[in-house]
Amino acid sequence: MASFLLGRSRILTHHKTLSVLAASSSSSYSSLFPPFSFSRHESTKAQAQLEFEHEDDRNQVIDFPGGKVGFTSEMKFISESVQKRIPCYRVLDDNGELVKYSSYVQVSKEMAVKMYSNMVTLQTMDNVLYEVQRQGRISFYLTSTGEEVVNIASAAALSPDDIILPQYREPGVLLWRGFPLQQFVHQCFGNTHDFGKGRQMPIHYGSNKLNYFTVSSPIATQLPQAVGAAYSLKMDGKSACAVTYCGDGSTSEGDFHAAMNFAAVMDAPVVFICRNNGWAISTPVEEQFRSDGIVVKGKAYGIWGIRVDGNDALAVYSAVHTAREIATREKRPVLIEALTYRVGHHSTSDDSTKYRPIDEIEYWKMERNSVNRFKRWVEGNGWWSDKDESELRSSVRKQLVEAIQVAEKAQKPPLEDLFNDVYDQIPSNLHEQETLLRKTIEKHPKDYPSDVPL
Amino acid sequence: MLTKFGRWVTLASRGFSTTTSFQKGASEEGLKSLNLCSAINQALHIALDSDPRSYVFGEDVSFGGVFRCTNGLAEQFGKKRVFNTPLCEQGIVGFGIGLAAMGNRAIAEIQFADYIFPAFDQIVNEAAKFRYRSGNQFNCGGLTIRTPYGAVGHGGHYHSQSPEAFFCHVPGIKVVIPRSPRQAKGLLLSCIRDPNPIVFFEPKWLYRLAVEEVPEGDYMLPLSEAEIIRQGSDITLVGWGAQLSTMEQACLDAEKEGISCELIDLKTLIPWDKETVEASVKKTGRLLVSHEAPITGGFGAEISASIVERCFSRLEAPVARICGLDTPFPLVFEPFYMPTRNKIVDAIKSTVNY
Ligand SMILES: Cc1ncc(C[n+]2csc(CCOP(=O)(O)OP(=O)(O)O)c2C)c(N)n1
Ligand SMILES: [Mg+2]
Secondary structure: OOHHHOOOOOEEEOOOOOOOOOOOOHHHHHHHOOOOHHHHHHHHHHHHHHHHHOHHHOOOEEEEOOEEEEOOOOOOOOOOOOOOOOOOEOOEOOOOOEOOOOEEEOOOHHHHHHHHHHHHHHHHHHHHHHHHHHOOOOOOOOOOOOOHHHHHHHHHOOOOOOEEEOOOOOHHHHHHOOOOHHHHHHHHHOOOOOOOOOOOOOOOOOEOOOOEOOOOOOOOOHHHHHHHHHHHHHHOOOOOOEEEEEEOHHHHOHHHHHHHHHHHHOOOOEEEEEEEOOEEOOEEHHHOOOOOOOHHHHHHHOOEEEEEEOOOHHHHHHHHHHHHHHHHHHOOOEEEEEEOOOOOOOOOOOOHHHOOOHHHHHHHHHOOOHHHHHHHHHHHOOOOOHHHHHHHHHHHHHHHHHHHHHHHHOOOOOOHHHHOOOOOOOOHHHHHHHHHHHHHHHHOHHHOOOOOOO | OOOOOOOOEEOHHHOOOOOHHHHOOOOHHHEEEEEHHHHHHHHHHHHHHHOOOEEEEEOOOOOOOOOOOOOOHHHHHOOOOEEEOOOOHHHHHHHHHHHHHOOOEEEEEOOOHHHOHHHHHHHHHHHHHHHHHOOOOOOOOOEEEEEEEOOOOOOOOOOOOOOHHHHHOOOOOEEEOOOOHHHHHHHHHHHHHOOOOEEEEEEOOHHHHOEEEEEOOOEEOOOOOOEEEEOOOOEEEEEOOOHHHHHHHHHHHHHHOOOOEEEEEOOEEEOOOHHHHHHHHHHHOOEEEEEEEEOOOOHHHHHHHHHHHHHHHHOOOOOEEEEEOOOOOOOOOHHHHOOOHHHHHHHHHHHHOO
């Protein structure tokens, strides 16, 4: 049944098969996606029931642009959402034990250990750089605390050719792809080794080599861009997709809706991963939307979607792995809503205890800790020991301390980088402004930082 | 800090006393030392208190806003009048237009001026043309959009911009920028009560830095009236917002070298007070404009062109513009990008010695 999924991993099926939320009608659904025949059965049953209910109006259809629509004599408003919320797909329970009958994409020992190591590395990087910001050595920082799993497990499920368009709380994806710790630290210090040439605030990473578009602060702008990137992949006949991340808050922006609709209409191979972490700075999801979260929005736009436990590494891995296969092979978008929690403050400019209960934070930090849950599973398989853990943590910490020393000593980018890259070539107005600025610097050297080479 | 202020417009109904009482020796209870953030907060407080049809909303305003300007308002006036909106600037402004069109005072917050652009269509094509396109059957004059703008030393591309010029190109809205706590409170109250949609840019660098004696009661400062905050005879300097304190320092430096500078706070960028600037330039024969936004297409260009038209024969030197560079706002290079005190002093000298 899952023949097309056998690319790199094997599907393990305990009992039930994978189910997919069908966005389109049952007929186009089944023809586009024959391997899931069980779903076709369910859909057909539903349709039969529908026909039975409205026997009067059988064969009565309005032949409307876009497709035939059946009539009903019943005046019935569609309610805002079904009474039962869309369930959340999970594989591991809170103790890191496999849930009975779960279907998931298998993860090898090597892969699991690498995933867990990356989670620990991300955690350590966050802890260290957060402290470095508190000491005033970098101007800003933002952690992924609580969302390590959605970062790393999603990254692990992708192919390096997949193009990432991040929001800002997904540095783990870049880490997974091999962005060196030193490079993260250089960016935060905005020194001459920062690929972004010191122009953006800390955490605005990007790597052309690793197919990771540079982070931009404005919310949700990456989403329609991802659709354009995906369309290009499709036109070029690439067997890759665009993968874009966003938060729950982002889904309120017009760009989110533009992206969903474009993706559907353009049949773009794009995977939207929405980290629903409960909060957009101080705004809780209840004040953000009244829908059943985000996954249902995909349905309205004609996009397949799945809600997944974002703190369950195996569920995230499986859902993302499958979604990218669907996107890439079927040339269609997929929306993944990962339920997780922003355990840290929004950023170093925020104190979240001002607007949310400490108990809530503690609950997610302790009881629903995503990294610990995965660790238990990895340990349970005998793949990880306390010794491995302490060795890894101290080695990462050591690397970071060294990286910080190097980054702090490094020079800032040279002054010419202020004027480069505004355009492909420096236009005359900027040449003129540079000449003037250099004269001013000569006259008033004390006005300017000494660590920027002139 | 700047302490000069202009004519006070008092609200009879609020019973605030006379203008002279704050100018010097005001009664202790009438004045309070406030920073700019608290002054804004007081203005919002008064706006909500004095008009039951007024609303304050935007991203994260409920807990006090990321800059704390709306602190305590939701508690006092309730979640129906002071509330968080979904994260959507076009929604915030569109909602504000509709609310205002129904006869309310809609006081919308855009979290950073850098994030106002998703709302650009609602501001430019809707708010600005609401009255005109309907033959004055409808208007959204009750709309005020507050948004923090400008450099803070570490904001990089998206927490530093000064996008006022984009909005100055739009007939139908007003653009107002205060320089100090006292100005902020009086101008914001005027904006909220003005029958036109207004974008009110708040100099976020000064939220905590600028502290001034601020009248506690309800008062308004006139829009479209510039203010000479420093008298001089050799050159006129025009600016607004946070840049004025840099310009004032430059004036002091120039004074030491025997140059007398007249410094004007434009306050309202559109429709702006040409007459005050013109009269000053006719007196001094020289003009310098300074703003943080990139020089090309900045509002300084408009001032320069207008004054050259009106004062051509009186000008003794080309108009000088000391502004931001024509680059995106850079993080590490911020000190190089900025229109600094010494850049202004040098320009004052070369203009005077032209
Ligand atoms: C267009 C725009 N408006 C406002 C902001 C300010 N802002 C930065 S992050 C954020 C909240 C985003 O929340 P969410 O999308 O849920 O992501 P999370 O921080 O929870 O990961 C806001 C309002 C912004 N960066 N861009
Ligand atoms: Mg969020």
